[in-house]
Amino acid sequence: MKRPFTIETASASIQSSIRNAVISFDEMTVSVIKVTFENNGHQVNGYGFCSNGRYAQEGIIKNRFMPRLHKVSPDSLLDDNGVIDPLKCWSVFMQNEKPGGHGDRAVAAGALDMALWDVYAKAYQKPLWKILSEQFNDNQVDEQIFVYPGGGYYYPGKGYEGLKDEFKKYQEQGYKVMKMKVGGDSIEEDLRRIDAALSVVGFGKNLCVDANARFDLKEALAFAEAIHPYDLMWYEEPLDPDDFLSHAILAESYVPSLATGENLFSKHGLQNLLRHGGLRPDRDWIQLDPALSYGLTHYLQIIEMIESFGWSRRRLIPHGGHQLALNIAAGLQTGGSESYPGVFQPFGGFADGYEIVEGRVKPQQEPGLGIEQKGDLYRRLKEIFD
Numbered sequence: 001m002k003r004p005f006t007i008e009t010a011s012a013s014i015q016s017s018i019r020n021a022v023i024s025f026d027e028m029t030v031s032v033i034k035v036t037f038e039n040n041g042h043q044v045n046g047y048g049f050c051s052n053g054r055y056a057q058e059g060i061i062k063n064r065f066m067p068r069l070h071k072v073s074p075d076s077l078l079d080d081n082g083v084i085d086p087l088k089c090w091s092v093f094m095q096n097e098k099p100g101g102h103g104d105r106a107v108a109a110g111a112l113d114m115a116l117w118d119v120y121a122k123a124y125q126k127p128l129w130k131i132l133s134e135q136f137n138d139n140q141v142d143e144q145i146f147v148y149p150g151g152g153y154y155y156p157g158k159g160y161e162g163l164k165d166e167f168k169k170y171q172e173q174g175y176k177v178m179k180m181k182v183g184g185d186s187i188e189e190d191l192r193r194i195d196a197a198l199s200v201v202g203f204g205k206n207l208c209v210d211a212n213a214r215f216d217l218k219e220a221l222a223f224a225e226a227i228h229p230y231d232l233m234w235y236e237e238p239l240d241p242d243d244f245l246s247h248a249i250l251a252e253s254y255v256p257s258l259a260t261g262e263n264l265f266s267k268h269g270l271q272n273l274l275r276h277g278g279l280r281p282d283r284d285w286i287q288l289d290p291a292l293s294y295g296l297t298h299y300l301q302i303i304e305m306i307e308s309f310g311w312s313r314r315r316l317i318p319h320g321g322h323q324l325a326l327n328i329a330a331g332l333q334t335g336g337s338e339s340y341p342g343v344f345q346p347f348g349g350f351a352d353g354y355e356i357v358e359g360r361v362k363p364q365q366e367p368g369l370g371i372e373q374k375g376d377l378y379r380r381l382k383e384i385f386d
């Protein structure tokens with residue numbers, strides 16, 4: 001049987017002059033994927049990319065994942081209607097991969113899995129969120145999704161006014177809750193930046209701070225004490241993502257919400273955090289990014305796992321600010337999604353013309369992930385692959 005699909009992959013740059021407390025983004029790249037599927041004589045294209053913040057992983061995709069998909073009978077990758085099946089593909093491309101050791105492999109799988117789900121939903125001519133709702137969520141849907149801009153980066157010459165102007169712009173766009181970077185300067189300086197941000201957003205529950213895993217326990221506790229009175233929406237990645245005991249100690253003294261998980265890449269990593277990190281299901285937030293952690297296919301297992309631990313899926317707000325997280329939030333009813341208006345372009349951000357009302361957005365109505373509806377992203381993907 002002729003193979004009814006082709007897979008192409010490449011690296012793209014999302015280089016930028018911004019920095020958080022730990023890294024600058026001047027070398028940042030992203031893996032991009034195009035899957036083309038012959039569906040009853042029609043060609044359907046699906047696109048994927050590995051979110052942002054880790055580097056492109058073409059080697060793993062080209063040398064391990066693609067050959068495995070090419071080696072098996074094409075029939076074994078199709079569903080009952082003859083459509084390429086992301087769940088079956090995932091099991092095949094992950095064959096012969098040992099447990100553990102996630103990191104870059106999880107990123108490569110996330111990009112490929114995203115393109116497979118895009119093509120699958122397009123073959124059924126439905127938005128991905130609708131497919132997810134029908135197949136995995138008893139037809140339940142969220143029509144308004146909580147989104148917040150992950151912004152407030154450090155960059156040269158920005159100053160307090162630059163931060164305030166950035167946040168005013170988000171407010172004009174309709175956002176309510178926003179996030180800023182901390183930990184890249186002294187506590188005193190960061191507190192002045194937080195005060196500047198609060199003068200725009202109004203009060204603590206409209207502001208999140210993100211230390212990007214910059215602190216050791218002593219520093220994380222000192223920063224927690226300094227921001228405690230603000231009662232912020234959340235204090236993100238205070239500590240190394242794998243230092244579960246320190247998270248547990250911090251959670252004993254810091255009463256408001258903590259958030260973490262964007263640098264955990266599997267359900268097993270998250271399971272360890274839930275078991276040993278002292279996080280509290282009534283207030284803390286989990287931010288694993290499906291595009292960085294083995295894809296939507298694995299994220300379905302993550303939802304099942306956290307619910308078995310007594311956590312609500314509403315505590316999941318993925319890192320990444322992309323269309324995949326938005327479709328997941330709508331169709332699987334998680335807590336919302338990060339958003340990147342203006343950073344990590346053209347991969348960051350949602351489709352064109354989206355209206356944010358009171359910090360919420362509606363999912364797209366077009367089939368698939370909605371990548372074609374984000375003009376700059378679609379143009380870049382066409383430049384790469386066509």
Ligand SMILES: [Mg+2]
Nearest residue numbers: 210236237262
């Ligand atoms: Mg973060």
